[in-house]
Each structure stands twice: as C-alpha cells, then as structure tokens.
Amino acid sequence: xxxxxxxxxxxxxxxxxxxxxxxxxxxxxxxxxxxxxxxxxxxxxxxxxxxxxxxxxxxxxxxxxxxxxxxxxxxxxxxxxxxxxxxxxxxxxxxxxxxxxxxxxxxxxxxxxxxxxxxxxxxxxxxxxxxxxxxxxxxxxxxxxxxxxxxxxxxxxxxxxxxxxxxxxxxxxxxxxxxxxxxxxxxxxxxxxxxxxxxxxxxxxxxxxxxxxxxxxxxxxxxxxxxxxxxxxxxxxxxxxxxxxxxxxxxxxxxxxxxxxxxxxxxxxxxxxxxxxxxxxxxxxxxxxxxxxxxxxxxxxxxxxxxxxxxxxxxxxxxxxxxxxxxxxxxxxxxxxxxxxxxxxxxxxxxxxxxxxxxxxxxxxxxxxxxxxxxxxxxxxxxxxxxxxxxxxxxxxxxxxxxxxxxxxxxxxxxxxxxxxxxxxxxxxxxxxxxxxxxxxxxxxxxx
Numbered sequence: 001x002x003x004x005x006x007x008x009x010x011x012x013x014x015x016x017x018x019x020x021x022x023x024x025x026x027x028x029x030x031x032x033x034x035x036x037x038x039x040x041x042x043x044x045x046x047x048x049x050x051x052x053x054x055x056x057x058x059x060x061x062x063x064x065x066x067x068x069x070x071x072x073x074x075x076x077x078x079x080x081x082x083x084x085x086x087x088x089x090x091x092x093x094x095x096x097x098x099x100x101x102x103x104x105x106x107x108x109x110x111x112x113x114x115x116x117x118x119x120x121x122x123x124x125x126x127x128x129x130x131x132x133x134x135x136x137x138x139x140x141x142x143x144x145x146x147x148x149x150x151x152x153x154x155x156x157x158x159x160x161x162x163x164x165x166x167x168x169x170x171x172x173x174x175x176x177x178x179x180x181x182x183x184x185x186x187x188x189x190x191x192x193x194x195x196x197x198x199x200x201x202x203x204x205x206x207x208x209x210x211x212x213x214x215x216x217x218x219x220x221x222x223x224x225x226x227x228x229x230x231x232x233x234x235x236x237x238x239x240x241x242x243x244x245x246x247x248x249x250x251x252x253x254x255x256x257x258x259x260x261x262x263x264x265x266x267x268x269x270x271x272x273x274x275x276x277x278x279x280x281x282x283x284x285x286x287x288x289x290x291x292x293x294x295x296x297x298x299x300x301x302x303x304x305x306x307x308x309x310x311x312x313x314x315x316x317x318x319x320x321x322x323x324x325x326x327x328x329x330x331x332x333x334x335x336x337x338x339x340x341x342x343x344x345x346x347x348x349x350x351x352x353x354x355x356x357x358x359x360x361x362x363x364x365x366x367x368x369x370x371x372x373x374x375x376x377x378x379x380x381x382x383x384x385x386x387x388x389x390x391x392x393x394x395x396x397x398x399x400x401x402x403x404x405x406x407x408x409x410x411x412x413x414x415x416x417x418x419x420x421x422x423x424x425x426x427x428x429x430x431x432x433x434x435x436x437x438x439x440x441x442x443x444x445x446x447x448x
Contacts, residue, residue, distance in 0.1 A: 008081065020307060030049070035054035047073050060084045077100060086104065113291050116161070156171070159187070162192065210290075212226075226247060227300060293308060304331075338385050358412050361389065368389055
C-alpha cells in the first residue's frame with residue numbers, strides 16, 4: 001500500500017480524498033494555487049505545495065508543476081479527483097513514465113473512452129446498444145447536413161472530446177443546423193482545444209441512468225448499481241439519486257451486465273461510470289464512459305456501504321477486488337443535491353465572495369461533502385459548486401423528507417446560492433412521483 005499520495009485537485013473532492021487516505025493510514029500532499037492558499041484541503045493535508053497562480057491552466061492544469069511537486073514531496077501516487085486532469089491521458093502517461101501510480105485507468109483507456117466518437121465505435125463492436133448516429137467524426141458542415149438528413153431530426157451535435165455538458169447542441173430543423181454547428185465547435189475548441197464533432201439522434205425526454213463500475217488489474221469487474229441523474233440544467237446534473245425509480249430488477253440486471261461488458265471490452269481498471277439514456281419504451285443506449293470518480297459517487301456509497309475512493313486506492317496499489325457481484329446489495333435510498341454559489345434568478349450567475357455565516361445541517365442520515373467554512377473567500381476562478389448535500393433513508397420518501405429538513409437547516413450568508421431552487425424541485429409533484437426526465441427543469445421552471 002502507498003505511504004503518501006498527492007491529490008491533484010482542490011475543493012470538496014480534495015477533502016474527500018484526504019479523509020479516505022487518513023482512514024487508511026496514508027499521508028497526503030495537497031497542491032494549491034496562490035488564490036487557494038487558505039483553502040480547507042491545504043490545512044487538512046499532511047503536506048502542501050503551491051503549484052502556480054490562480055488560473056487553472058497555470059496551476060491545477062499544469063502537469064509539469066504537479067509532477068514536480070509529487071517528486072519533491074516523495075509521494076508514490078496521484079489521485080486526480082474529478083475535473084482538471086482527471087481524464088487527461090497525457091497526464092496519466094507522464095505519471096507512468098515517472099514511476100508514479102495514477103489512481104485511475106491506464107492512459108490508453110482514458111484516450112480511448114475520452115474520445116466519444118471512438119468510444120461509440122468500440123461499443124458497437126462489443127454489441128452494446130448505442131444511440132443511432134454516424135460512425136466517425138463530422139468532416140465539415142456539408143457532412144453534418146447529409147448526416148442529419150439520414151438520421152432524421154431532431155439530432156444532437158456533440159463534441160468528441162466533450163464532457164460537463166460543453167459542446168452539445170440539440171438541432172430540431174435544418175434551418176437551425178448551421179448556427180448550432182458553428183457554436184458547438186467554437187465552444188468545444190475553447191473548452192477542450194478540440195473542435196471535432198459527431199452526431200447522434202436526439203432522444204425525446206429520456207432518463208439519464210449511470211452505472212458505477214469497479215475493476216481491478218486481475219480482470220475482475222463488478223457494478224454497484226445505478227444512479228438516476230436526470231435532473232439537469234444545461235446538461236449539468238443538479239440532483240442525483242440511487243437507486244432509480246425507473247428500473248425494474250430485470251432492467252437493472254440487464255443494464256448492469258451491459259456496463260460490465262463495456263468495461264471488460266476496453267480492459268478497464270479502477271473506478272468508472274458507464275452512462276446510458278433510457279427512452280420512454282424502456283430501451284437503453286450507451287452514451288459515454290467517465291474514466292474517473294464522479295461528483296455523485298456518494299449516493300452509491302450510501303446504498304452499498306462501500307467507500308469508492310478507498311477502493312480506487314486499493315486497486316491502484318495492485319490489490320484484488322474484495323467484492324464479487326453477488327456481494328453487492330442495494331439497501332435503502334440516497335439523494336444528493338449540488339449546492340452552488342450562484343443566483344438562479346439571474347440566469348444562475350456565479351456568486352463568488354466571502355462566506356459570512358454558515359450553519360451545517362446534521363442528524364441521522366445526513367452527509368455533507370464540502371470545503372467551505374465561516375470566513376472562507378470563494379474565488380471567482382473555479383467551478384461554482386461549493387457543497388454536496390446527501391441524505392439516506394430506508395426508502396425514497398424518507399430520504400426525500402430528510403433532504404427537505406436538511407436544506408431548511410442549511411444557512412449560507414454572504415453569497416447567493418441555489419438552496420431555494422432545490423427546494424422548488426424537491427417539492428414539485430412530478431419529482432415526488434418520479435415522473436421526470438432530462439427536460440424536467442426546462443419544462444417545469446422558468447429558469448434557464
């Protein structure tokens with residue numbers, strides 16, 4: 001087992017990894033930008049090293065500085081968290097070249113699954129159902145026109161190197177294609193430095209269901225059930241829960257088996273997520289595979305009792321999975337709300353600034369993952385998510401009641417936040433009944 005791990009991230013995920021390491025008796029090294037000098041992960045780690053200025057490209061995306069910090073600190077492994085360099089195959093490759101364990105899959109697998117067009121082709125070969133669309137990338141706008149005519153409107157343009165909802169446009173008619181094509185390519189270029197695009201049929205009002213995967217280096221692959229991530233705004237997840245009300249036991253087994261087959265096909269190792277869209281008829285289609293720990297991993301931990309971050313570390317250290325598929329049982333229900341520093345009434349404008357007063361919710365079945373504290377200055381430089389509030393109950397109704405109670409107790413003053421907006425979603429009749437899909441927020445609320 002590793003003696004010292006560097007966490008190449010910030011915020012609540014860095015704190016989450018530090019806690020997992022501490023419980024395993026592993027020392028931790030935090031890295032931080034100049035603006036994060038007083039961040040919580042810096043205080044909690046055993047060691048901390050500044051890696052550059054505030055801009056992410058000069059610090060948390062600076063591979064050379066992070067590798068140098070790892071060597072300087074004598075760390076044997078790097079946990080990338082999510083975002084930043086977590087799905088960067090070049091970073092994983094440099095770790096391997098420097099004899100540093102990367103707590104994630106091999107760089108070849110990251111590269112393979114990170115390219116959405118390539119991943120689609122691999123899944124077709126593995127007989128995993130995929131959304132109808134083109135094989136390969138769009139060559140130019142004329143190719144996009146021909147492809148849309150063949151597939152049939154509505155279609156979805158997607159950045160091949162995409163993630164986090166960037167570089168995606170829904171096109172409902174030929175008249176809208178040119179503008180959508182140009183803006184999606186421009187957004188993809190800015191976000192990923194790669195403007196290659198592909199096209200799929202747009203499924204009307206599907207559910208977004210993802211399966212958590214664990215795989216070791218000995219060929220053992222299991223899934224830990226599903227998460228329903230259908231409550232989204234601008235393709236960004238807002239609320240997640242496990243298990244999904246949509247799935248029957250038969251469909252859960254079928255989708256889980258498919259997720260395991262997909263992971264085995266690419267020789268996957270470590271934790272990963274296979275994401276599907278499920279249409280109104282109950283047909284499911286592979287969407288993408290995330291080669292990292294997910295933001296919403298906590299709901300799976302609550303219903304399985306398995307610490308996914310610790311499992312990641314064990315797998316990277318060469319240990320065999322300590323669970324078989326038969327060991328995995330889902331108990332109760334878990335819900336997660338993403339707490340963001342933003343103003344929903346002002347088009348969700350980010351709200352950086354000083355946290356003047358903060359009161360955490362608590363009680364049985366309540367978990368809060370965060371890195372903010374009283375007096376903390378939320379920087380304008382990074383993502384606006386500041387906390388993840390999770391609740392667990394014997395069933396969905398109990399978990400939902402606990403979430404409403406926990407949100408009532410949650411006080412954050414000094415910055416705008418989305419707690420009231422989350423209340424509105426949770427109290428909506430269709431949400432309570434489980435009658436929602438990925439268009440729920442757009443259709444039921446005036447927020448955009």
